[in-house]
Amino acid sequence: MTPPRVSVHRARRRITSLAVLALVSAFLPVLSATPASAATPLRTLAAAKGKFIGFAGATSPLANEAAYRTIAQTEFNQITAENAMKWDATEPSDNSWNYSGADQIVNFAVANNQIVHGHTLVWHSQTPSWVQSLGATAMRTAMQDHITTLVGRYASNTAVQSWDVVNEVFDENGGFRSSFWYNTLGQSFIADAFRYARAADPDARLCINDYNVEGINAKSTAMYNLVQSLRAQNVPVDCVGFQAHLATQYGFPSDLQQNMARFAALGVQVRITELDIRIQTPRTAAKDTTQAQYYTNVVNACLAVTACAGITIWGFTDKYSWVPDTFPSEGFALPYDNNYAVKPAYTAINTALGGSPNNDTQAPTTPSNLASSGVTSSSVNLSWTASTDNVGVSGYDILRAPGTSGGTFAQVGTSTTASFGDTGLTASTAYRYQVRARDAAGNTSAVSNTVTVTTSGGTGDTQAPTAPTSLAAAGTTSSSTNLSWTASTDNVGVTGYDILRAPGTSGGTFAQVGTSTTTSFSNTGLTANTAYRYQVRARDAAGNVSAVSNTVTVTTTGGGTGGGCSVTATVQTQWTGGYVIQPVTVTNTGTSAITSWTVTFTLPSGHALVGQWNGVITTSGGTGTAKNAAYNGNLAPGQSTTFGFQISRPNGDSSTASGFTCTTP
Numbered sequence: 001m002t003p004p005r006v007s008v009h010r011a012r013r014r015i016t017s018l019a020v021l022a023l024v025s026a027f028l029p030v031l032s033a034t035p036a037s038a039a040t041p042l043r044t045l046a047a048a049k050g051k052f053i054g055f056a057g058a059t060s061p062l063a064n065e066a067a068y069r070t071i072a073q074t075e076f077n078q079i080t081a082e083n084a085m086k087w088d089a090t091e092p093s094d095n096s097w098n099y100s101g102a103d104q105i106v107n108f109a110v111a112n113n114q115i116v117h118g119h120t121l122v123w124h125s126q127t128p129s130w131v132q133s134l135g136a137t138a139m140r141t142a143m144q145d146h147i148t149t150l151v152g153r154y155a156s157n158t159a160v161q162s163w164d165v166v167n168e169v170f171d172e173n174g175g176f177r178s179s180f181w182y183n184t185l186g187q188s189f190i191a192d193a194f195r196y197a198r199a200a201d202p203d204a205r206l207c208i209n210d211y212n213v214e215g216i217n218a219k220s221t222a223m224y225n226l227v228q229s230l231r232a233q234n235v236p237v238d239c240v241g242f243q244a245h246l247a248t249q250y251g252f253p254s255d256l257q258q259n260m261a262r263f264a265a266l267g268v269q270v271r272i273t274e275l276d277i278r279i280q281t282p283r284t285a286a287k288d289t290t291q292a293q294y295y296t297n298v299v300n301a302c303l304a305v306t307a308c309a310g311i312t313i314w315g316f317t318d319k320y321s322w323v324p325d326t327f328p329s330e331g332f333a334l335p336y337d338n339n340y341a342v343k344p345a346y347t348a349i350n351t352a353l354g355g356s357p358n359n360d361t362q363a364p365t366t367p368s369n370l371a372s373s374g375v376t377s378s379s380v381n382l383s384w385t386a387s388t389d390n391v392g393v394s395g396y397d398i399l400r401a402p403g404t405s406g407g408t409f410a411q412v413g414t415s416t417t418a419s420f421g422d423t424g425l426t427a428s429t430a431y432r433y434q435v436r437a438r439d440a441a442g443n444t445s446a447v448s449n450t451v452t453v454t455t456s457g458g459t460g461d462t463q464a465p466t467a468p469t470s471l472a473a474a475g476t477t478s479s480s481t482n483l484s485w486t487a488s489t490d491n492v493g494v495t496g497y498d499i500l501r502a503p504g505t506s507g508g509t510f511a512q513v514g515t516s517t518t519t520s521f522s523n524t525g526l527t528a529n530t531a532y533r534y535q536v537r538a539r540d541a542a543g544n545v546s547a548v549s550n551t552v553t554v555t556t557t558g559g560g561t562g563g564g565c566s567v568t569a570t571v572q573t574q575w576t577g578g579y580v581i582q583p584v585t586v587t588n589t590g591t592s593a594i595t596s597w598t599v600t601f602t603l604p605s606g607h608a609l610v611g612q613w614n615g616v617i618t619t620s621g622g623t624g625t626a627k628n629a630a631y632n633g634n635l636a637p638g639q640s641t642t643f644g645f646q647i648s649r650p651n652g653d654s655s656t657a658s659g660f661t662c663t664t665p
């Protein structure tokens with residue numbers, strides 16, 4: 001479980017990493033409120049084994065696709081930027097920097113308790129031509145500047161823990177690749193790059209990374225010899241990355257574990273950095289099975305080598321895999337398909353990490369303390385103490401039998417919470433209730449205690465409830481209004497209220513637009529700039545109806561020129577010294593599309609913005625102002641978008657940002 005400690009400063013950094021992994025499981029219930037599958041998430045399983053499981057993140061779907069984001073944050077505890085931290089993305093021309101994609105990846109990771117592997121500093125590919133054409137002295141200076149600036153930017157960010165310093169420096173025969181780096185600087189560029197990186201972040205774990213080095217062969221042996229010789233010269237090489245872009249038609253490198261173990265014996269950490277396992281099209285069930293076996297083999301090899309820190313999958317959905325663009329007639333390399341459905345490869349990874357994705361047999365605990373309340377002549381409210389389950393409780397079955405004994409229990413409803421209201425009962429009649437829990441894999445618990453209920457007498461009562469009074473409207477927008485009133489009373493109990501509405505300020509007829517069991521009601525779907533009149537009346541358990549309340553007239557606000565918006569904000573996680581607000585959900589509450597929005601909020605004294613995503617946030621004094629990003633200002637009526645941010649605060653201060661309001665534009 002304990003990764004190798006190759007020096008004092010790296011051992012210290014490792015504690016941070018394990019602390020992050022230990023926190024992971026604690027936050028999962030928040031992240032997976034609606035579990036997509038019965039499986040325990042990969043990150044939970046990997047953390048229990050002391051490993052990370054990560055993915056290569058692409059900036060566009062991360063910003064734009066909720067389904068992509070959900071899997072990214074639920075299943076993985078590590079991210080490598082697929083392209084956003086490469087030289088062409090970060091420093092397209094000399095000393096002209098663009099961190100937007102890199103920051104997006106890092107901010108997402110921070111918000112979701114994930115660690116980041118920086119990829120990649122010195123590579124012959126995706127490096128701008130201005131670098132390639134430099135002479136030796138200028139090229140070495142450019143390399144030093146690039147490493148110093150990029151590594152330095154994230155040196156104090158505890159999420160960013162490691163870097164690929166040099167990438168793909170060998171050819172297939174074990175010679176140095178004849179790249180512009182090697183041809184201009186000779187092999188010295190490699191040691192120089194590691195030394196510059198160590199100077200820029202003494203705590204970062206520094207890796208050499210390559211492909212076709214998974215098995216023991218000429219190329220991996222050349223890499224082994226180089227790492228050994230660099231370390232003998234005190235060049236700070238801490239880690240070796242095996243890309244593992246595998247293909248089923250070439251067979252599995254069966255000596256992967258043995259190969260990783262020989263590198264580990266040099267004192268370095270090893271990791272699988274870019275795992276994907278492509279097949280030749282068309283996809284078939286048999287190829288899926290072979291691919292799944294290969295994924296199993298890779299996970300098993302990493303689990304078997306203590307120095308293997310974890311596995312990064314190169315993407316996770318076939319929808320965004322680089323494979324079809326790079327290898328003609330090959331593809332389907334990843335554990336999720338184009339529609340985010342899991343493939344056999346996912347099941348294989350989950351199972352190899354110790355999960356039981358398809359065969360969870362553990363039933364939830366039995367619901368307890370089932371009790372009834374609010375019994376009327378036709379209804380009852382049930383509540384109970386929630387069950388727990390290893391893969392998550394997905395809901396409860398409500399069972400009912402007639403009378404005080406005998407008969408059979410039959411299911412009368414389901415609930416996803418620990419309460420249920422049963423209606424349509426007969427007056428003066430006994431019923432027995434039980435509940436049982438179901439889990440995400442379909443296992444059911446034993447039944448709870450039985451509760452017996454006798455409905456109140458419903459016949460003969462002719463006394464109507466008192467009329468509701470003080471009907472008032474509040475919070476009227478261009479499309480909705482909130483009504484509230486003073487409750488009615490009744491000898492057998494008020495069961496609910498009818499909400500009546502008429503058009504305009506006079507004339508027309510009142511028609512029922514809804515019911516409520518409380519003394520408030522929100523009426524939605526209204527037309528902007530339009531008047532409506534409302535009344536309410538009460539019903540009792542015997543069906544008697546009260547007189548109507550006073551009439552209230554409401555005029556909706558103008559919505560035609562931009563509409564309105566609302567905002568809700570959630571504190572996702574907090575710690576001494578900071579917190580993350582995510583998601584902040586902005587909803588178009590108007591009746592026409594909006595093209596921009598502005599959310600303001602109050603920051604307590606000493607609170608400072610340290611990270612943000614999916615919005616453009618500025619702070620001034622104690623006020624934060626968030627405007628939409630370029631891609632999420634357009635919202636149709638009723639449509640929502642989310643953004644988030646991270647705040648640092650003084651130690652001992654447990655307050656958070658508050659007073660969120662939304663305006664358009």
Ligand code: XIL
Pocket residue numbers: 082083120167243274322
């Ligand atoms: C690939 C990306 O996946 C593509 O999106 C991009 O067009 C090219 O690079 N080895 C590496 C990765 O180290 O950076 C490469 O990523 C895949 C091969």
